[in-house]
Amino acid sequence: MTPQRLQPLYHRERAGRVFVFDAGAMAWQDTANPGLRLKPVRNDDERGEFLGLVSFAPFVRSALHQHRGVATSFVLDGGLTDYQGPIKRHQVGINRLGSTHDAISYEHTTLVARLEGPVWYPPREGEPSGVHAGSAQREFVNPDPDVPPDINVTVDELAPQPTGIAGVRRQAIYDYAGTGTTRRLVQWLLRPTSELPVCRAGDWIELWVRGGELEVNGERAYANCFVVVEPGAALTLKSPFGACVLAWAEGREVWPEGNGLANLFGF
Numbered sequence: 001m002t003p004q005r006l007q008p009l010y011h012r013e014r015a016g017r018v019f020v021f022d023a024g025a026m027a028w029q030d031t032a033n034p035g036l037r038l039k040p041v042r043n044d045d046e047r048g049e050f051l052g053l054v055s056f057a058p059f060v061r062s063a064l065h066q067h068r069g070v071a072t073s074f075v076l077d078g079g080l081t082d083y084q085g086p087i088k089r090h091q092v093g094i095n096r097l098g099s100t101h102d103a104i105s106y107e108h109t110t111l112v113a114r115l116e117g118p119v120w121y122p123p124r125e126g127e128p129s130g131v132h133a134g135s136a137q138r139e140f141v142n143p144d145p146d147v148p149p150d151i152n153v154t155v156d157e158l159a160p161q162p163t164g165i166a167g168v169r170r171q172a173i174y175d176y177a178g179t180g181t182t183r184r185l186v187q188w189l190l191r192p193t194s195e196l197p198v199c200r201a202g203d204w205i206e207l208w209v210r211g212g213e214l215e216v217n218g219e220r221a222y223a224n225c226f227v228v229v230e231p232g233a234a235l236t237l238k239s240p241f242g243a244c245v246l247a248w249a250e251g252r253e254v255w256p257e258g259n260g261l262a263n264l265f266g267f
Contacts, residue, residue: 048118048134056105069117078109167194203251205229212243
């Protein structure tokens with residue numbers, strides 16, 4: 001069975017805009033794998049890119065696959081198990097180029113997922129399930145069996161670091177070292193009444209509000225909202241009542257003169 005073509009809410013267009021998407025209001029979309037559903041904010045089969053939510057019913061396999069780019073997943077609920085062992089609730093799992101595994105859910109599992117490259121499935125697995133954007137059938141071997149397929153990070157145990165903005169701290173989850181790209185994944189902790197002066201996105205910035213609420217360019221982004229910031233967009237953030245946010249950045253933000261010490265992502 002061929003997976004249905006997923007309808008994303010957003011395509012990369014690089015026009016200096018900022019968007020807020022409420023994932024709670026989005027409908028789940030079925031894939032060709034029964035029990036595996038998606039809420040895609042962005043789904044690009046040509047680039048193998050995805051941003052959104054993934055849901056596994058109990059005892060559902062991803063099928064054997066190999067990542068041809070970085071993938072990061074935050075476990076909202078439940079967990080997955082591969083040959084390395086389990087990834088658990090409120091951990092981020094990082095799959096690097098060449099990560100090769102088959103994951104199964106033994107309980108209902110929901111992930112916040114970001115895929116940055118295509119994924120290969122061997123022909124013996126049949127048609128790709130549709131859980132990964134840019135899925136293709138290819139024969140492959142594990143390029144480095146001594147390297148674990150996952151880096152699992154317990155986010156809330158990471159030490160908070162200052163950002164140079166009062167009331168805003170970051171927890172560094174992944175610095176993309178060795179990937180050939182200069183990117184960052186962090187968790188922001190914003191105390192109530194914190195406010196960021198206007199900055200400009202040097203490259204793509206994507207946020208998922210884990211808890212609390214942000215005001216993004218004057219628009220509310222509450223828990224379970226995604227925010228997409230295109231390169232060059234002006235960005236203002238406020239958190240009148242506090243917020244916890246996962247944040248991916250493909251480049252450093254640009255600050256006006258007088259804010260040279262501000263560094264939201266740790267570049």
